[in-house]
Amino acid sequence: MTLSPFTIALIGVIGLLGIGFYGLMISRNLIKIVVALQIMVKGALLGLVAAGNANGQIGLGQSMALTVIVADTIVAVMGIALGVQIRRRLGSLDVRDLSSLRG
Amino acid sequence: MLTLLLVAILLIFAIQAIRARALITSALWLAGVSALSSVLFYSYGAHLVAVIELSVGAGLVTVLFVFAINIAGDDAIQAQSVPPWTLVTALVALFVLLLGWFVLGVPVVAPVSPVAEAPLSVILWQARGLDLMVQVVLIFSGVLGLLGLLAEAEAPLKGSMAAEVAARRDREMQTLDSQILQIEDVRK
Numbered sequence: 001m002t003l004s005p006f007t008i009a010l011i012g013v014i015g016l017l018g019i020g021f022y023g024l025m026i027s028r029n030l031i032k033i034v035v036a037l038q039i040m041v042k043g044a045l046l047g048l049v050a051a052g053n054a055n056g057q058i059g060l061g062q063s064m065a066l067t068v069i070v071a072d073t074i075v076a077v078m079g080i081a082l083g084v085q086i087r088r089r090l091g092s093l094d095v096r097d098l099s100s101l102r103g
Numbered sequence: 104m105l106t107l108l109l110v111a112i113l114l115i116f117a118i119q120a121i122r123a124r125a126l127i128t129s130a131l132w133l134a135g136v137s138a139l140s141s142v143l144f145y146s147y148g149a150h151l152v153a154v155i156e157l158s159v160g161a162g163l164v165t166v167l168f169v170f171a172i173n174i175a176g177d178d179a180i181q182a183q184s185v186p187p188w189t190l191v192t193a194l195v196a197l198f199v200l201l202l203g204w205f206v207l208g209v210p211v212v213a214p215v216s217p218v219a220e221a222p223l224s225v226i227l228w229q230a231r232g233l234d235l236m237v238q239v240v241l242i243f244s245g246v247l248g249l250l251g252l253l254a255e256a257e258a259p260l261k262g263s264m265a266a267e268v269a270a271r272r273d274r275e276m277q278t279l280d281s282q283i284l285q286i287e288d289v290r291k
Contacts, residue, residue, distance in 0.1 A: 005106055009147065010206050012110040016117055018199040023121040025191045031126050031171065035133050038164070039117050042140050045156070047206075053147040059226040063234060065144075065152045066227070069159060070238045074245035076164050080171040081252040087175040091266065 009050030016043030030083040030093045034076055041072040106146060113139045126177045130168035137161035151223060 003011075016039055023036030045065050052061015087093050113136060120132035137160030145153035220226075227235060 003107065005147070007207070008106050008110055009143070012113060012143070014199060014203050014206060015110070015114040017202060018195060019114065019117045019121060021198050022191070022195045025186065025194065027121075029126065031168070031175070032121075032129060035120055035129050035168075038133055038160075039120060039136060042117075042136055042160075045152070046140060046143060049144050049147050049149040049152060052149065057220060058148045059220050059223045060230075062149045062152045062223055063227050063231040065149065066155065067231075067234045067238055069152070069155055070241055073159055073164060074241050077167060077245055078248055078252075080167055081249050084171050084175050085252055093175060 006050055006054040009046055013043045013047040013050070016040065016046065028095050030086060030095060031080065033095070034079040034083070037079070038072065038076060041068065041075075044068060045072075106143070109139060109143055109146070113143065126172045127169065130165055130172065133168070134161045134165040137164070 020036045020038075020040030020043065023039065024033060027033050027036055045068055048061050048065045048068065049058075050061075052058045052064075055061075083093060086098065090097050116132050116135040116139060120129050120136060123129040123132055137156060141153045141157040141161065144150075144156060221230075
């Protein structure tokens with residue numbers, strides 16, 4: 001059985017999305033959560049590029065991937081800045097320490 | 104075969120980025136994921152995206168991560184998940200199975216006739232012009248948000264909020280102790 005390049009890319013997409021989702025579920029560190037988000041976005045980018053390649057519209061796939069890269073970078077920068085601020089204010093990066101409501 | 108090998112190494116790097124205890128190690132594994140994915144993009148014909156991913160994903164974002172970890176410190180939080188492990192495993196398995204069933208079952212729609220695609224610049228500036236406007240707005244809003252956060256960081260902080268709350272509690276407890284001692288003295 002030979003796998004086509006598109007199928008190989010789809011396996012990579014599923015793997016990256018699954019690993020990123022697992023990281024989102026188990027991580028309590030804010031910066032680690034941003035890392036998991038980045039991994040998921042890499043999976044989405046690979047899917048866009050592979051779909052563009054398979055359909056013969058690689059330019060369209062590239063233009064969409066560019067938009068995703070810009071949005072992903074903004075999300076990463078804002079997440080890191082928020083993490084640094086929370087560390088300065090609360091002294092911890094643990095998401096469980098963020099809860100200030102008691103009840 | 105080479106593509107399959109690249110995807111396998113990419114997945115191993117991604118797993119290491121999640122598994123690594125130290126944040127700096129995790130950021131470096133993530134840079135490896137970005138570099139390998141840019142090689143994959145190049146092999147799929149997306150040359151421009153490959154270059155941008157290599158410079159932004161493996162360069163800029165990694166530098167930002169290292170900068171933030173230097174400021175915030177490399178806290179070694181034990182890898183205990185907030186939800187139970189069984190629930191996490193079940194949810195991730197369900198997610199991967201559903202995604203695989205949905206994605207791998209979709210047939211590839213091949214182009215009916217080989218049509219010469221317009222150059223990328225034409226697609227970007229004419230067909231996807233609205234996307235470019237959204238990107239410009241995103242970049243401006245990101246820069247403004249970052250400036251707001253960093254400007255707030257310049258305000259002098261006397262210490263962490265948790266330490267202040269603990270010190271206030273200590274002072275209140277000392278006051279209560281002294282009041283109790285005074286009442287006992289009066290009774291005697």
